[in-house]
Amino acid sequence: MTFQAGVFYFFSAVLLWSAAMVVTIRNPVKAALFLVLAFVSAASLWMLAEAEFLAIVLVLVYVGAVMVLFLFVVMMIDVNLAVLRQGFGEYLPIGGLVAVLMVIEIALAVGPRQFPAMRAGVSPAIVHHLSNTRELGTLLYTTYVYPFEVAAVILLVAIIAAIALTMRRRPDTKYQDPARQVEVRAQDRMRLVKMPAEPKA
Amino acid sequence: MAHLIALWGAFPGWSRIFLWDLVKIVAIIVPLMLSVAYLTFIERKVIGYMQVRIGPNRVGPRGWLQPIADGLKLLLKEIIVPSGANKTLFVLAPVLALLPALVAWAVIPFTNTLVLANVNAGLLFVLAATSMGVYGVVVAGWASNSKYAFLGCLRSAAQIVAYEIAMGFALVGVLMAAGTLNLRRIALEQAGGFWHWLFLPLFPLFLVYFISGVAETNRAPFDVAEGESEIVAGFHVEYSGMTFALFFLAEYANMILLSALTAILFLGGWLPPFDFAPFTWVPPLAWFLIKVAAILFLYLWLRATFPRYRYDQIMRLGWKVLIPVTLVWIGVMGFVIFFTPWAFLFYR
Numbered sequence: 001m002t003f004q005a006g007v008f009y010f011f012s013a014v015l016l017w018s019a020a021m022v023v024t025i026r027n028p029v030k031a032a033l034f035l036v037l038a039f040v041s042a043a044s045l046w047m048l049a050e051a052e053f054l055a056i057v058l059v060l061v062y063v064g065a066v067m068v069l070f071l072f073v074v075m076m077i078d079v080n081l082a083v084l085r086q087g088f089g090e091y092l093p094i095g096g097l098v099a100v101l102m103v104i105e106i107a108l109a110v111g112p113r114q115f116p117a118m119r120a121g122v123s124p125a126i127v128h129h130l131s132n133t134r135e136l137g138t139l140l141y142t143t144y145v146y147p148f149e150v151a152a153v154i155l156l157v158a159i160i161a162a163i164a165l166t167m168r169r170r171p172d173t174k175y176q177d178p179a180r181q182v183e184v185r186a187q188d189r190m191r192l193v194k195m196p197a198e199p200k201a
Numbered sequence: 202m203a204h205l206i207a208l209w210g211a212f213p214g215w216s217r218i219f220l221w222d223l224v225k226i227v228a229i230i231v232p233l234m235l236s237v238a239y240l241t242f243i244e245r246k247v248i249g250y251m252q253v254r255i256g257p258n259r260v261g262p263r264g265w266l267q268p269i270a271d272g273l274k275l276l277l278k279e280i281i282v283p284s285g286a287n288k289t290l291f292v293l294a295p296v297l298a299l300l301p302a303l304v305a306w307a308v309i310p311f312t313n314t315l316v317l318a319n320v321n322a323g324l325l326f327v328l329a330a331t332s333m334g335v336y337g338v339v340v341a342g343w344a345s346n347s348k349y350a351f352l353g354c355l356r357s358a359a360q361i362v363a364y365e366i367a368m369g370f371a372l373v374g375v376l377m378a379a380g381t382l383n384l385r386r387i388a389l390e391q392a393g394g395f396w397h398w399l400f401l402p403l404f405p406l407f408l409v410y411f412i413s414g415v416a417e418t419n420r421a422p423f424d425v426a427e428g429e430s431e432i433v434a435g436f437h438v439e440y441s442g443m444t445f446a447l448f449f450l451a452e453y454a455n456m457i458l459l460s461a462l463t464a465i466l467f468l469g470g471w472l473p474p475f476d477f478a479p480f481t482w483v484p485p486l487a488w489f490l491i492k493v494a495a496i497l498f499l500y501l502w503l504r505a506t507f508p509r510y511r512y513d514q515i516m517r518l519g520w521k522v523l524i525p526v527t528l529v530w531i532g533v534m535g536f537v538i539f540f541t542p543w544a545f546l547f548y549r
Contacts, residue, residue: 029343036336065332065365068361071358075339176513
């Protein structure tokens with residue numbers, strides 16, 4: 001077994017274990033933290049496959065931003081697991097069917113048959129002098145520029161829709177206007193009043 | 202000696218690489234930890250003099266052994282785990298805070314040749330590593346089972362997400378000007394005197410990067426995650442002894458890391474400010490350390506000067522000031538580079 005194979009099996013084992021923990025552990029905060037571990041192990045596997053740009057972006061976007069917001073929400077809500085577990089047996093057959101279908105779909109979509117170059121083996125000399133990031137960027141902004149932009153617009157629509165659905169103006173909310181705060185002068189807020197000293201009774 | 206070399210040759214190839222890298226890592230971590238210890242001392246001294254006091258001067262000559270005494274004290278103190286706390290996560294949190302701060306040093310070039318891993322996507326790697334630092338704070342706040350710690354961790358999560366965007370956009374400007382993600386080559390792009398350094402064409406981005414760096418490291422005036430006057434000590438209120446010391450180490454290691462990055466990205470890294478005689482005599486590593494020290498001094502100066510921001514003002518500054526500034530400047534850069542004859546201003 002080569003060193004790379006050892007690293008691969010280690011991170012694969014961690015990935016599978018942490019992914020299993022995400023769905024089985026009772027505490028939602030711990031589940032979110034295991035999901036972080038799963039992302040990091042997946043990124044390590046990609047790194048091993050010399051897809052360093054994808055690996056780093058996975059950590060940067062999912063671990064560094066998405067999961068932080070996720071944890072933010074999960075920490076504040078009080079999940080009652082007993083309610084969540086109700087009807088586990090009822091939903092088991094249909095849920096299992098969906099899971100099996102998903103696995104088959106994933107195997108068809110990203111199975112070894114879809115990557116002929118991977119099976120043929122690209123010579124490492126070609127891979128090494130290419131910058132992963134530059135190649136991906138060139139492809140994204142030339143060949144695939146329309147799908148890429150369409151995806152971006154769809155995401156933008158989703159963001160605006162989410163804001164539009166949840167935003168409600170509350171009449172009793174108080175706002176501050178920093179520009180007006182900065183412009184304020186002492187005489188606007190304070191009035192000096194001259195008063196005669198009161199005589200002693 | 203001969204059979205030591207023979208013994209070294211007897212190791213399998215990968216373990217030799219592994220051991221040699223381990224030696225290099227120790228050669229980075231040990232000086233870094235020493236700098237962290239003495240940065241705390243210098244901070245107390247500098248702030249002391251700025252506030253017309255003397256600062257620590259009792260332990261050793263002129264107080265030079267103060268950080269050693271502090272370290273020993275923290276090492277010997279008891280670690281108290283609050284009741285109802287999640288023990289595993291409570292102990293894991295300071296480690297999660299410290300590790301990313303150390304990992305990022307793997308790709309920092311100290312000089313043209315002195316770098317542990319000269320990777321192509323170095324800048325992205327640093328961003329990814331530093332973005333994981335927030336987990337230490339968030340996990341600490343949640344695992345402590347304390348209201349103040351929890352408030353501190355929520356503040357920190359929101360703040361870091363906001364300022365990371367500004368920081369990322371500021372770095373997009375650097376990428377546009379340097380044309381590479383490799384930290385070593387970004388520094389080399391700035392060769393030939395200080396008027397080629399990126400802080401001049403990218404001045405707004407330089408300011409945004411520095412300010413969001415201060416916010417990312419939870420330093421004053423952005424230290425609402427600690428906020429002694431409102432939430433006691435924020436996320437580390439329940440920590441004592443060595444676990445507390447690890448949070449401290451992480452904060453100062455992050456400070457030094459961000460100063461080193463600022464030096465490499467905007468101030469020419471190890472390159473001298475003038476390309477002629479007396480300046481080129483100074484070794485490159487010394488230039489690098491001088492720049493890092495100067496930026497660190499700015500951090501201390503800020504802390505001694507400014508009061509803490511109010512929480513909503515921090516959010517306003519991040520979302521409504523810093524991010525628009527970076528977006529506008531990136532647009533200006535793109536326009537100038539592609540549609541005007543003045544592209545040389547940004548792109549060599």
